[in-house]
Amino acid sequence: MNTIVIKCGGSILAELSDSFFHSIRELKQNGYKIVIVHGGGPEIGQMLATLDIRSEFVNGLRKTTPEVLEVAEMVLSGTVNKKLVSLLQKAGIQAVGLSGSDALLLQATPIDLESLGYVGEVKNVNISFLTQLLALDYVPVLSPIGIDEELTKYNINADIAAASVAVALHANHLLFVTDVPGILKNGELLPELSTNTVVDLIGEGTIYGGMIPKVNAALSALEFGSLQEITIISGKDSLVALDGSIKGTKIVKELEVI
Numbered sequence: 001m002n003t004i005v006i007k008c009g010g011s012i013l014a015e016l017s018d019s020f021f022h023s024i025r026e027l028k029q030n031g032y033k034i035v036i037v038h039g040g041g042p043e044i045g046q047m048l049a050t051l052d053i054r055s056e057f058v059n060g061l062r063k064t065t066p067e068v069l070e071v072a073e074m075v076l077s078g079t080v081n082k083k084l085v086s087l088l089q090k091a092g093i094q095a096v097g098l099s100g101s102d103a104l105l106l107q108a109t110p111i112d113l114e115s116l117g118y119v120g121e122v123k124n125v126n127i128s129f130l131t132q133l134l135a136l137d138y139v140p141v142l143s144p145i146g147i148d149e150e151l152t153k154y155n156i157n158a159d160i161a162a163a164s165v166a167v168a169l170h171a172n173h174l175l176f177v178t179d180v181p182g183i184l185k186n187g188e189l190l191p192e193l194s195t196n197t198v199v200d201l202i203g204e205g206t207i208y209g210g211m212i213p214k215v216n217a218a219l220s221a222l223e224f225g226s227l228q229e230i231t232i233i234s235g236k237d238s239l240v241a242l243d244g245s246i247k248g249t250k251i252v253k254e255l256e257v258i
């Protein structure tokens, strides 16, 4: 089974183009099974501001108190998940929206309860349930809310959640769909990068802010999964170039020197 995991960032959700949905239809017609994991960071931020609830980021992760968790779950598994499923359905794509906590899809453990609160990382993915949905030709659309054995829920960074799903499913591709065409340096798109170059680009400050958790999730998926490359790509346009290749920046696994 040829599987592609697509992570849609909160930054692009309101701007996903018709060509983006057309690309998904095309990939499905070409036999790919698609799983979508979405974010919603800006949308959570707006709702927290409306409710006058403060939140802070620690190393790129939102410190999640019980109050913040309630808002994150409402926005991610409610508003954002349902909106994305509607857009897919309008584009003629059979999609089913699920919280990562449903059917114990994203089994999580806390990263550090003391400093981050209810922020989780994925320990296990219910791939048998996901595989059944894919066999029925559905596109599962997952929010990054995890759950543990005690049924405590966690807020998971969506880049990390998507990378964990791709590794667990032994996916062939992982695409991070965001609001820029890929990784840029001096305004120019870098079409292909090795993992070592990515580390250098973080060190020199070319990769900063929200791009850091994305490339770190990409590096860890390349290290621990069967994936050979990961792509960072814009959702404002088609995902596929005229020659059939996927656009954006590819991060490719370093060849081992023997």
Ligand SMILES: Nc1ncnc2c1ncn2[C@@H]1O[C@H](COP(=O)(O)OP(=O)(O)O)[C@@H](O)[C@H]1O
Residues within 6 Å of the ligand: 008, 009, 010, 011, 012, 039, 041, 177, 178, 179, 180, 182, 183, 184, 185, 206, 207, 208, 209, 210, 211, 212, 214
């Ligand atoms: N080298 C880079 N090339 C492109 N974008 C970068 C780079 N470094 C940092 N960024 C920033 O990363 C942002 C994407 O991350 P983020 O806003 O967290 O997106 P998402 O919501 O898709 O996860 C871009 O809009 C850009 O501001």
Ligand SMILES: CC(=O)N[C@@H](CCC(=O)OP(=O)(O)O)C(=O)O
Residues within 6 Å of the ligand: 008, 009, 010, 011, 038, 039, 040, 041, 042, 044, 060, 061, 062, 063, 072, 119, 120, 144, 155, 156, 157, 158, 159
């Ligand atoms: C723990 C943590 O930081 N969770 C993220 C989950 C959403 C997310 O990652 O959304 P984007 O992909 O749009 O950034 C948050 O609360 O913002």
